[in-house]
Amino acid sequence: MPISARESLNNLNKEIVSCKKCTDLAKLREHPPFPGTGAAKAKIIIVFHYPIISNPEVGSISSVNTEQYSFITKILSKTGLSLTRDTYITYLVKCTPVRSSKDNEKPAIEPARPLKKHVNNCSPYLNKEISIITPHIIVSMGLDVSNVILQKFFSIEKKYKNIEKIHMRVFENPSFKMVPFFDIKEVLINKTIKEDKYLKDFESLARFLKTV
Numbered sequence: 135m136p137i138s139a140r141e142s143l144n145n146l147n148k149e150i151v152s153c154k155k156c157t158d159l160a161k162l163r164e165h166p167p168f169p170g171t172g173a174a175k176a177k178i179i180i181v182f183h184y185p186i187i188s189n190p191e192v193g194s195i196s197s198v199n200t201e202q203y204s205f206i207t208k209i210l211s212k213t214g215l216s217l218t219r220d221t222y223i224t225y226l227v228k229c230t231p232v233r234s235s236k237d238n239e240k241p242a243i244e245p246a247r248p249l250k251k252h253v254n255n256c257s258p259y260l261n262k263e264i265s266i267i268t269p270h271i272i273v274s275m276g277l278d279v280s281n282v283i284l285q286k287f288f289s290i291e292k293k294y295k296n297i298e299k300i301h302m303r304v305f306e307n308p309s310f311k312m313v314p315f316f317d318i319k320e321v322l323i324n325k326t327i328k329e330d331k332y333l334k335d336f337e338s339l340a341r342f343l344k345t346v
Contacts, residue, residue, distance in 0.1 A: 139174040142266045155255040170224025172217040179269045184227040213340040276317030
């Protein structure tokens, strides 16, 4: 008897949490990888680059970058989207990238950007999430995520250099549509996008979802 989408995601999440494909990250990390969360048959998957830890607790996506998670759930609530009904949140790279360094001759661990090998090792997990959930739309948060998904799922080798040129542009393949978005760090950290503008763009996305 075929298992449900929820059971398939639960099995996948167990695999993700125990993953040690990236030996450099597995050796240095202080917490397991973070699987996605949300509706098992979501119409929309929101893909962030990687989890940014701001809370020492582990075990749920809400303990990753608390401000970021609170912001995106507030946006979803205001636009009528729901993690229990139609939305799933995940990461391109499930671990928080770190590297070892020396500060005053003392070994230390510091944040780092994901390497190509980290993306390649983690991509099969996103493939499986998409295969299980079968979304109508994928929202790629930021330029790095957008370029990777366009290459791997749309066979677009060209790398865009400015997210402004593709923000809210609709890309299509036979299985789903992709809509690149500014990463929410542009609202929370860089302050280049106003929250009201970001909310309006998500409201437009929610309306678009009803037409596909």
